[in-house]
Amino acid sequence: MLQPKRYHPTLVTIHWLSALLIIMNLAFGLAVLINIPNDATKFMPLANHMTFGLIVLVLTVARIIVRATTPQPAPATSGNPYLDKLAILVHVLLYAGALGMGFSGLGIAFASGIMPLLAGQPVSLPQGPEGFYIYPPRMGHDLVSYLLYLVIAMHVGAALFHQFIRRDNLLSRMWFGKR
Numbered sequence: 001m002l003q004p005k006r007y008h009p010t011l012v013t014i015h016w017l018s019a020l021l022i023i024m025n026l027a028f029g030l031a032v033l034i035n036i037p038n039d040a041t042k043f044m045p046l047a048n049h050m051t052f053g054l055i056v057l058v059l060t061v062a063r064i065i066v067r068a069t070t071p072q073p074a075p076a077t078s079g080n081p082y083l084d085k086l087a088i089l090v091h092v093l094l095y096a097g098a099l100g101m102g103f104s105g106l107g108i109a110f111a112s113g114i115m116p117l118l119a120g121q122p123v124s125l126p127q128g129p130e131g132f133y134i135y136p137p138r139m140g141h142d143l144v145s146y147l148l149y150l151v152i153a154m155h156v157g158a159a160l161f162h163q164f165i166r167r168d169n170l171l172s173r174m175w176f177g178k179r
């Protein structure tokens, strides 16, 4: 099979949609969600957060399947073998981070009984000073989010390095066009 110049369009769509939803959920989770008191005013924003997070989880599983079953462009190089190895690790951690946020989020949701929010039904939210932290997956959600901030920063940094310093137009591989 011929080696394509770009990723499969399904993979490109999933990549940019996941990027948007993950960044929205990270920014909104940190800046807004955790500052809303655990009363009825939190139902709608929490339901939105859970919905977007579950879409990311489904997209990530779909992405792994599409990646394994479609031909990929040749491995990219940064010009440095150590950075090339680091890039592979960062890509694996991006997948692990997306799955980790989804599964730890589901863990919080099942442990705290808030899944009915997805059907628009009221639930009771944890009232003590620790909030959702009384459920162990909440700490996992925190820790994985720190990992994601780090690997997303490295990933964006690498894309900018390729685009503006190496000028190899690597970004075009993750966009639509003739393969």
Ligand code: HEM
Residues within 6 Å of the ligand: 021, 022, 023, 025, 026, 027, 028, 029, 030, 033, 034, 035, 049, 050, 051, 052, 053, 054, 056, 057, 098, 101, 102, 103, 104, 105, 106, 108, 109, 131, 132, 133, 141, 142, 143, 145, 146
């Ligand atoms: C891409 C997926 C997701 C991302 C990026 C994300 C991000 C975040 C962030 C940044 C926070 C705030 C603090 C922190 O943990 O660092 C948070 C809190 C939370 N998330 Fe997620 N999340 C995702 C998926 C989910 C899912 C699938 C659920 C449930 C089904 C969920 C439920 C919650 C809950 C219950 C909180 C706690 C809110 C609080 O403590 O007041 N998340 N999330």
